[in-house]
Amino acid sequence: MDRVVYVDEKKEAIQELSFALQDTYEVIPCLNPRETVSLIKKYNPKAVLLEIALRGYSGFQVLEDLQKLPHPLPAMVISEHIDPLFVVRALKTGAQDYLSRPYTISMLTHRLKRLIASSAPKNLEKGEGYVKRPLSIHKGSFFIGTSPFIQQVRELVRFYADSHYPVLIQGESGTGKDLVARMLHFSSYRAHGPYEVRNVGAIPLSLLESELFGCEVGAFTDARQRKGCFELAHNGTLFLDEIGNASDSLQAALLRVIEDGEVRRLGSTTSIFVNTRIICATNKDLGELVKKGKFRDDLRYRIAHLVISLPPLRKRKEDIPLLVEYFLRNSAFPDASISSKALSFLQDYHWPGNVRQLRACLERALLLCQGTHIEVGHISFE
Structure with a gap:
């Protein structure tokens, strides 16, 4: 039976989780978060579960300790805190998953099974599993702008x-x-x-x-x-x-x-x-x-x-020049240009259709100017 370490200062919480997982996992209790690493070295568990809101030695410090191990274990935070910034900080510090209370037993076991499976070595040649290291973003799948x-x-x-x-x-x-x-x-x-x-x-x-x-x-x-x-x-x-x-x-x-x-x-x-x-x-x-x-x-x-x-385009108008440049360079007329007055005209518009509307607007303007130089007169918003 696989082992998991559960870090929490509340005995009741550890007992509850141990009972919930008793048929599938051996839960190693850790009431003192400072002892997490020593328990990992002693019991060689498959994963770490922890409460993030601990007194004295926080769950964030535990996550940092896990990242210092030669082979960091996958970690799942189980907590009542559901504030997005709190979740982001936990994920940024090293947690692979974040389960908020209340939860069902089936959800807990499923998420834990998935967490352990995704961290195990995989045979990629046989098409099993995934690459664990994050890849660079797929070509074309990026956001234009600096706002x-x-x-x-x-x-x-x-x-x-x-x-x-x-x-x-x-x-x-x-x-x-x-x-x-x-x-x-x-x-x-x-x-x-x-x-x-x-x-x-x-x-x-x-x-x-x-x-x-x-x-x-x-x-x-x-x-x-x-x-x-x-x-x-x-x-x-x-x-x-x-x-x-x-x-x-x-x-x-x-x-x-x-x-x-x-x-x-x-x-x-x-x-x-x-x-x-x-x-x-x-x-x-x-x-x-x-x-x-x-x-x-x-x-x-x-x-x-x-x-x-996602913000509407009207709230990030400083990104419009970059978007215009990108759409022009990736259009059927990559050598086309736009006048400063036309660009200002675009920035003054409220864009109810957002970036999609901006792209369509530029495509029409390129046809009207025959792919050369876009002026205000070439622009229509409908």
């Missing part, structure tokens, strides 16, 4: 990339939510795994569950056996866009997958384990949807542990 907003987004992507936590990306239409999702995937150790994208709002309700979870022969008329996107994204990332449009039944199913790490194809009686990182995006206020009874609060709680909020 404080964009710098913060880049930092959050860097901190969140290697976490197992689901990520919720919020922002108006056209702000680049799909781009951030790609950044999270391709800068993580899952980068060699699959990256599946599904627009929840674009899939017919009648096909949504089979598309996500798969189906068996005979599940419905003319049904053939097929994998759903959770299975297709095994050992990789599944990006669910427009999550605010999910139906009640889909929300319930998603909650089960997140908690248990298992999917069941339509028409099947058995469940399949999937190691899939979930990233969701929405241009709606999920809090308002919860108040209106259109979105489950427990699902919002699960998918929004890590949140990245």
Whole structure:
């Protein structure tokens, strides 16, 4: 039976977790956080679980101690603190996962199993597992700009990339939510795994569950056996866009997958384990949807542990010159230029369609100026 060290100053918390894991893991209690490293050397555990809010010698100091080991163990924080900055600091200090209370036993065991599995050596030649070292961001998957907003987004992507936590990306239409999702995937150790994208709002309700979870022969008329996107994204990332449009039944199913790490194809009686990182995006206020009874609060709680909020273009107009330069250099007319008056004209606009609208505006202007020099007269916003 694999061993895990649990660091907490509360005996009741250690007893509770030891009882919860008694059938699958031997829990080595650590009431004194300063003794964590010595217990690791003595018992050779597979992972470390710890409470971050410790007196005297904090959980952050424990994480720093773990990073000094020749072969740092994977660490999961279990805490009542859910402030995003608190989570970011824990991940930045060395934690690979962050589980907030209250949690279910199935969620705890699933996350712990996944944590240990992802840190074990893998045979890449046989297609098993992933590269653990974060890779450089995939070509084209980067954010243009130097504004404080964009710098913060880049930092959050860097901190969140290697976490197992689901990520919720919020922002108006056209702000680049799909781009951030790609950044999270391709800068993580899952980068060699699959990256599946599904627009929840674009899939017919009648096909949504089979598309996500798969189906068996005979599940419905003319049904053939097929994998759903959770299975297709095994050992990789599944990006669910427009999550605010999910139906009640889909929300319930998603909650089960997140908690248990298992999917069941339509028409099947058995469940399949999937190691899939979930990233969701929405241009709606999920809090308002919860108040209106259109979105489950427990699902919002699960998918929004890590949140990245994208600013509208009107709040980062200092980035417009860089965006314009980038779009021009990567257009069909890379030698085209733009006048200072035209650039100022673009910066004075409020951009309800955000970066997507800016790109379309420039494409029209390039056609009107025949790919030479863009003036104010070549610009139209509709």
